[in-house]
Amino acid sequence: MKIFFLLAIFSGIVIFEAPGLIYRKYWKELIVFFLFLGFAFTISLLAVLGVPLPSPAKGIETVVNFIIKLITGK
Amino acid sequence: MKLEGGQISPGQIIFLVISFCLGPILLKSVALEAGHANWLAILLGLAGGLLIALLFTSLSIRFPGRTLVEFNEIIYGPLLGKVISLTYLFYFFLLPTLTLRLFGDYLTGLIFPQTPMVVIISLIVLVSASAVRNGIEVIARCSQVLLPITIILLFLAAIFSIPHMKFNRFFPIFEVPVAEFLRVSLFTSTFPFGQSIAFLMILAFIGIDSKKVKMARVSVMIGLIGVGLILNLLVLRNRGLLGATQFIEVYTSHQALGLIDVGGVLTRLEIVVTINFLSMGFIAISLLYYNTALGMAQILKLRTYLPLVLPIGILMICTSITQFENVFEYQHFSGDITPLFALPLQIGIPILSLIICKIRDLPKKE
Numbered sequence: 001m002k003i004f005f006l007l008a009i010f011s012g013i014v015i016f017e018a019p020g021l022i023y024r025k026y027w028k029e030l031i032v033f034f035l036f037l038g039f040a041f042t043i044s045l046l047a048v049l050g051v052p053l054p055s056p057a058k059g060i061e062t063v064v065n066f067i068i069k070l071i072t073g074k
Numbered sequence: 075m076k077l078e079g080g081q082i083s084p085g086q087i088i089f090l091v092i093s094f095c096l097g098p099i100l101l102k103s104v105a106l107e108a109g110h111a112n113w114l115a116i117l118l119g120l121a122g123g124l125l126i127a128l129l130f131t132s133l134s135i136r137f138p139g140r141t142l143v144e145f146n147e148i149i150y151g152p153l154l155g156k157v158i159s160l161t162y163l164f165y166f167f168l169l170p171t172l173t174l175r176l177f178g179d180y181l182t183g184l185i186f187p188q189t190p191m192v193v194i195i196s197l198i199v200l201v202s203a204s205a206v207r208n209g210i211e212v213i214a215r216c217s218q219v220l221l222p223i224t225i226i227l228l229f230l231a232a233i234f235s236i237p238h239m240k241f242n243r244f245f246p247i248f249e250v251p252v253a254e255f256l257r258v259s260l261f262t263s264t265f266p267f268g269q270s271i272a273f274l275m276i277l278a279f280i281g282i283d284s285k286k287v288k289m290a291r292v293s294v295m296i297g298l299i300g301v302g303l304i305l306n307l308l309v310l311r312n313r314g315l316l317g318a319t320q321f322i323e324v325y326t327s328h329q330a331l332g333l334i335d336v337g338g339v340l341t342r343l344e345i346v347v348t349i350n351f352l353s354m355g356f357i358a359i360s361l362l363y364y365n366t367a368l369g370m371a372q373i374l375k376l377r378t379y380l381p382l383v384l385p386i387g388i389l390m391i392c393t394s395i396t397q398f399e400n401v402f403e404y405q406h407f408s409g410d411i412t413p414l415f416a417l418p419l420q421i422g423i424p425i426l427s428l429i430i431c432k433i434r435d436l437p438k439k440e
Contacts, residue, residue: 013384013385016384017380017381017384021381026376026377026378026381028374028376028377029376029377029378029381030381032374032376032381032382033381033382033385036381036382036385036386036389037384037385037388039385039389040385040386040388040389040392041388043388043389043392044388044391044392047392047395047396052396053392053396055393055396055397055398056164056168056393056397057168057397057398057403057407057411058397060168060407060411060412060415061407061411063415064411064414064415068414
């Protein structure tokens, strides 16, 4: 059911954006749009399925802590 | 090639700066680690924020009519420039996800306990997406309408809370060590004041008239001073109303305004906080969302940024929901980690850019 809703939302976005881009012959924009949308779809599908996603916050925390360690030596 | 035909005036920049910086912080008292001296830490942070603003506006004066992404490519070359711009865009992407998460936690925790967080966040992103698709002029006008309402409500709340204040709650002033005080001030200058570095993308829409660009610098300064004053009003009000209990509350302003009682008629004023937070947070999210979409389109050299708006919005929703498990993780990250992550972006890279501009004598006249 959730996946069906997700598909409905994403096809709605495609119907909303794509025709205008095709009409104006913006092929590069169309490709980038589908790449971004595909990425967003993958992430949201994984989130809906309950797969734990890597959090950018955790990554930044690790990097910041590493740099602090380099500077202060603690 | 112009992706966006909109133009804004230096006056609108003042409104935008104030609403943008107030957005994520109306809910709580900032710089609480400084204890009772947090109003002083805010003033010191304001001084630091003004220095940051001086730095980045001198970049925008050097490159009038160009956004951060465009002049990074001039300064650092196409490849390194893109990498640095992507770092900035990541920062601009991360900040609204934090604010969205705050929205979600606050609204589901205190106002709509039965509603799933994803519904609230999606609705806010949908409204912001519509503002972003309509361009910077619409966001600027929204802030012109919403900011006066917010300021009037804040002042009224402050006046109504005076009878409930106790003067001895403001003392003692200095109970934290000086080093801790300075650290808190530095963090306050990166957030909320320093996040105005996002205006490097917006100041390009002032135009290339050098007089207007110089006025824009003054507008950013005035805006930041306004933010500092409003913030001080906010923390002093919360302190006077709550006293020492403010250190254990998560949403300080919400709790503080709940205490107001004017003749048994005007009670439960915490909804004022919600209104203010929703309106200002909407501006803050839209502005950063706009920056991310526009910057991405400029990096990829697209002819329009509109197709990127909705996918980026969905990514924002996913990130804001999945990146933290609870409100304390969020507080730790936004309080202790984000300022350190933001420091090089707000101070280091602008200084480096200015030095390179001086050495290479940029921008070259054609």
